[in-house]
Amino acid sequence: MTLVGPTVADYEASADLATLRVRTAQDDTLDLAAETLRLSCKCAHCTRARFDGRFPERFPGIAITEIGDLGYGLNISFSDGHNRGIYPKPYLLSLVGR
Template sequence: MTPLVAPIVSDYETSSDLASLLVRTTQDDALSVPAETLRLSCKCAHCTRARFDGRFPETFPGIAITEIGDLGYGLNISFSDGHNRGIYPKTYLLSLAGR
């Protein structure tokens, strides 16, 4: 019996319009996560506190990805609203992409 192997992020880039993160896995899956989904899913301390205090926005219309830093285990993604504190573990990115 062949063991099931979970997909692993092998590569990533932004879409040409900066509105999505395109993720490729070791299983040759090509996945897309909208920038707004990423921004809404940020788990940094600042965003977590804003949610707790009821100050976190419900939407981020027109948000774009401006920079990506690869930390090995995850990506530090910066957005057009100036937010750059979020670190997205690669397994978390796959879950946001529905994998």
């Protein structure tokens, strides 16, 4: 028997742009706060900022401004101008509840 984890079927930003709503192929709806997503960015810029101790501990009031679907993941842009983060779909699901 093969167990298959949930996969992302659809997504949208909430009306206030503070949350990414993800619907799985199993028809569950999961919410990810924009701040959680911004704090969880693994792009080279954010990784370097963490290494140098320049990465903020919080992003209060951050909003999602654009979502690009790359097939395997989402490129999410934020109201602070950051648009480099690519979030693989399994990684997005792992962030639920953080």
